Amino acid sequence: MDSQVGQVQILGQTEKWKITFVDTGLDTMTGSRIKRAKKYIGDESFMVTYGDGLSDINLQELLKFHRTKGTIATVTGIKKKSQFGTLEVNQGMAESFEEKTKVEGIINGGFFVFQPEVFNYLTDETTCIFEEEPMKKLTENRQLSVFLHEGFWTAIDTYKNVLEINKMWEQGNRLWLPKQK
Numbered sequence: 791m792d793s794q795v796g797q798v799q800i801l802g803q804t805e806k807w808k809i810t811f812v813d814t815g816l817d818t819m820t821g822s823r824i825k826r827a828k829k830y831i832g833d834e835s836f837m838v839t840y841g842d843g844l845s846d847i848n849l850q851e852l853l854k855f856h857r858t859k860g861t862i863a864t865v866t867g868i869k870k871k872s873q874f875g876t877l878e879v880n881q882g883m884a885e886s887f888e889e890k891t892k893v894e895g896i897i898n899g900g901f902f903v904f905q906p907e908v909f910n911y912l913t914d915e916t917t918c919i920f921e922e923e924p925m926k927k928l929t930e931n932r933q934l935s936v937f938l939h940e941g942f943w944t945a946i947d948t949y950k951n952v953l954e955i956n957k958m959w960e961q962g963n964r965l966w967l968p969k970q971k
Contacts, residue, residue, distance in 0.1 A: 821911075821918030828909050840900040844955060845943040846966045847901055852937050856903035859935035863908055863928050866899035867936040868943045896936065899943055907933075942966050 810830045814823040824838060835856065837849065847866060856864040878886040898921065911924040918924070928934040942965040945951055958964065 815916060818916045819919045821920035821924050822916050824920060825909060825912040825914060825918065831906055833906055836904055838902045838904060842945060842947040843900040843943065844946050844966050845939065846941045847939050852901060853903055855937045856935065861935040862905045862933040864903040864935045864937050866901040867896040867938045868899040870895060870897045899939055
C-alpha cells in the first residue's frame with residue numbers, strides 16, 4: 791500500500807470488504823477513534839479491531855453471532871490463564887503469593903462488531919476510552935454480547951511478541967492461517 795498515491799495491492803484471494811483508513815490523531819484514545827469514524831459508517835453493522843492481535847477468528851461467524859444476539863456491541867472473548875505470579879496484599883504486606891496461578895478468565899480479544907447506536911455511548915473528546923465508561927454502560931444496559939473464541943489468539947503489542955510470532959512463521963507453525971485442504 792502506498793498511501794501517498796492512493797495505491798493498494800491485494801495479494802491472494804479477495805473478499806467483498808470495504809476498508810476505510812481514518813487518521814484520528816496520535817493522542818486519541820480508543821472510544822474517540824471509533825467516534826471519529828462515525829461519518830464513514832452509515833447505518834450498517836461495522837467491525838473494529840485494535841490491530842495488535844493475531845488470531846484465526848472466523849469473522850463471518852463473529853458477525854453471524856452478533857446478529858443473533860441483537861445487541862449494540864459484540865466483543866470477542868478469549869479464555870486466558872494468568873501468566874504471572876499473584877500477590878494478595880494488605881496494608882503493604884504480602885499475605886499470600888502464588889507463582890503463575892491457574893486463574894482463568896475471559897479477556898477482551900480486541901475484535902468487535904458494532905451497530906451505529908454504539909456512537910451514543912462515546913464522547914467527542916480525545917480522552918474517551920472505549921474499555922472504560924462506554925463498555926461498562928453497554929454491559930449495564932445488556933447491550934454487550936461476547937463471542938467466545940477458542941482458537942488461536944495472541945497479542946502482538948511488545949517486541950517479545952513480535953519475535954515469538956516471527957519464530958512461529960519461520961518454523962511454519964502458522965496457527966492463525968486457515969488449514970489447507
